[in-house]
Amino acid sequence: MFWIVSGEGIFHGLAAAIKNKYGLVQDKTSWQIAVTDQLSFFERLLVGISNQLHHTVWNGFTFYDLIFPLFIFIAGVSMPFSYSKQLNGLPDAKKKIYRSLIKRTILLLLLGMIVNGLLQFKPYDETRFASVLGRIALSCFFAAIIYLNASFRWRIVWIVVLLVGYWLLLTLIPVPGFGAGNLAAEGNFAAYIDRLFLPGKLHRSVYDPEGLLSTIPAIATALLGIFTGEFLRLQKYSAKTKALYLTIAGVLLLLVGWLWGLALPINKNMWTGSFVLYTGGWSLLLLALFYFVIDVLGYKTWSLPFVWMGCNSILIYMAAHGVVDFLSTSEFVFGGIIKQFSPQWSEALLWTGVALIQFAALYFLYKRKLFLKL
Incomplete structure (x- = not known):
């Protein structure tokens, strides 16, 4: 659930910054970014994760x-x-x-x-x-x-x-x-x-x-x-x-x-x-x-944020898909901080803000035992 409500946005933003830095080509159908030898190992990793966060066009398989x-x-x-x-x-x-x-x-x-x-x-x-x-x-x-x-x-x-x-x-x-x-x-x-x-x-x-x-x-x-x-x-x-x-x-x-x-x-x-x-x-x-x-x-401790998300998975899914404008909320809350960084990182930072807001809201609901049960 993390990947589809905010995680993918963070890594797509990081990959976009790398793509623009090196002038990499992105396929407009599959959204796959071409990886070249000029990238460092860490940059290759980030672009690779971003590429895996797109559905295959037809036959084949990606993590997404x-x-x-x-x-x-x-x-x-x-x-x-x-x-x-x-x-x-x-x-x-x-x-x-x-x-x-x-x-x-x-x-x-x-x-x-x-x-x-x-x-x-x-x-x-x-x-x-x-x-x-x-x-x-x-x-x-x-x-x-x-x-x-x-x-x-x-x-x-x-x-x-x-x-x-x-x-x-x-x-x-x-x-x-x-x-x-x-x-x-x-x-x-x-x-x-x-x-x-x-x-x-x-x-x-x-x-x-x-x-x-x-x-x-x-x-x-x-x-x-x-x-x-x-x-x-x-x-x-x-x-x-x-x-x-x-x-x-x-x-x-x-x-x-x-x-x-x-x-x-x-x-x-x-x-x-x-x-x-x-x-x-x-x-x-x-x-x-x-x-x-x-x-x-x-x-177990490291997984607690994902427990909060899992306990209200349907709620956060609906909220992230049209019910709540998390991007605008993130810009409102973190916009001043984001402007202190280079514009190429704005997308990744904006989505990081989305994740922080979502986890904070989910933690609030979890601590008060408020769960959407069907």
């Missing part, structure tokens, strides 16, 4: 492509912990969970549309109904239904059916004017379904990256998180052993996802099965790393 599936994955990890407490000997527990699930799903769908500008009351064909929050809502809803009603083995079957079934849909069903197996932006079957059935405006005119059909494999992303959460709840393994097994599983998923990507491209916009497994591998590796550092080694 991982953030969305990682969020769904972590939501899946939390389910076994949350639902095990609710299901523990309580009568009609499932009915209560279903009611909560439906309420949460509807609220997230509405909040996603509000982030997209629903309250601006634009004409129907200019209103986008699909959203990031909407995909989180739907993928986690169906994954939760599967988790609550299917055994461990059947959940594995569900993942296989979702991913292989979606692959077959993409490759076997012909799209008018393009034929079968076309995986280009306009010619793929998921984009065709979006054009036929997704209401309102499509985010990319010929398809929507949070469209209808591509939500199906996102359910598998949440299920991978559920399997991980179940594993973490096991008492028979030590924390160190769990971190090791998570690492091994992550490497295996990365390898399988990469190999599948040779036949079915790793593609976030279509949310291909190879993308699900590849990002699942990275999600496991990151979880293993932080689990080892925080839970095994006990280094």
